[in-house]
Amino acid sequence: MKIAIGSDKSGFPAKEAIKAYLTEAGLAFDDLGTIDLEHVQPYYQVASQVAPLVQKGSYDKAVLICGTGAGMSVVANKYKGVYAVACEGVYSAKMARAINNANILCMGGWIVGPEMAVEMVKTFLSTAWCQDLEDWRAENMHKFAVKVNEIEESIYGA
Numbered sequence: 828m829k830i831a832i833g834s835d836k837s838g839f840p841a842k843e844a845i846k847a848y849l850t851e852a853g854l855a856f857d858d859l860g861t862i863d864l865e866h867v868q869p870y871y872q873v874a875s876q877v878a879p880l881v882q883k884g885s886y887d888k889a890v891l892i893c894g895t896g897a898g899m900s901v902v903a904n905k906y907k908g909v910y911a912v913a914c915e916g917v918y919s920a921k922m923a924r925a926i927n928n929a930n931i932l933c934m935g936g937w938i939v940g941p942e943m944a945v946e947m948v949k950t951f952l953s954t955a956w957c958q959d960l961e962d963w964r965a966e967n968m969h970k971f972a973v974k975v976n977e978i979e980e981s982i983y984g985a
Contacts, residue, residue: 828854828855828887828888828952829855829856829857829885829886829887830849830854830855830856830857830886830887830888830889830890830952831856831857831859831877831880831881831885831886831888831889831890832845832846832849832856832857832858832859832860832889832890832891832892833858833859833860833861833868833873833874833876833877833889833890833891833892834860834861834873834891834892834893834936835860835861835867835868835869835870835873835892835893835894835898836861836864836867837870837892837893837894837935837936837937838861838891838892838893838894838934838935838936839861839864839892839936840936840941841892841934841936841939841940841941841944842858842861842890842892842936843941844941844942844944844945845890845892845941845944845945845948846858848945848948848949849948854952857886859873859876859877859880860872860873860876860877860891861873870891870893870894870898870899870902871898871902873891873893873899874891874898874899874900874901874902874903874911875902875905877889877891877903877931878902878903878904878905878906878909878911878931879906881903881906881908881909881930881931882906882907882908882909887930888930888931888932888951888952889903889911889930889931889932890931890932890933890934890948890951891903891911891931891932891933891934892933892934892935892936892944893933893935893936894935894936894937895913895935895937895938896913896914896915896933896934896935896938897913897933897935899911899913899931899933900912900913900931900933903931903933907979907982907983908930908979909930909931910927910928910929910930910931911929911930911931911932911933912927912929912931912932912933913933913934913935914932914933914934914947914951915934915935915938915939916939916943916947917943917946917947917950920932920934920947920948920950920951920954921950921951921954923951924950924951924954924955924956924958925954925955925956925957925958925959925960926957926960926968928956928968928972929951932947932948932951934947956968957969
């Protein structure tokens with residue numbers, strides 16, 4: 828699995844903690860936003876760099892961190908096939924994957940501390956779509972995915 832990570836200034840401390848975890852876990856990743864506090868990028872710039880790379884499959888998953896996670900998710904979700912969810916805890920990170928098949932985890936550096944951010948990333952990356960769901964719910968998720976795809980096609984085309 829190849830992972831992209833990026834943040835603005837507000838998400839920088841959490842991003843650095845996540846990078847340390849990913850390195851320790853031996854997971855491949857690239858830091859694509861706000862490399863240091865001398866060269867700060869705004870949330871919309873970072874998200875608009877990362878989301879198209881997830882869209883075209885250069886990265887399997889991504890983690891984006893701004894002040895609240897909302898700005899990153901708003902921008903990232905402008906790209907067809909990108910499912911970015913702003914989460915505030917481990918449970919929402921798990922359900923973003925299990926139910927929504929999210930491929931980008933967004934979070935807020937003003938909301939979650941670095942330790943919580945790492946736990947959220949661990950959960951997000953280790954949860955599969957429909958994992959731990961009852962059969963009937965998993966079946967519905969697959970049906971819903973078809974409908975979401977139809978909505979995307981009606982907006983973006985093929």
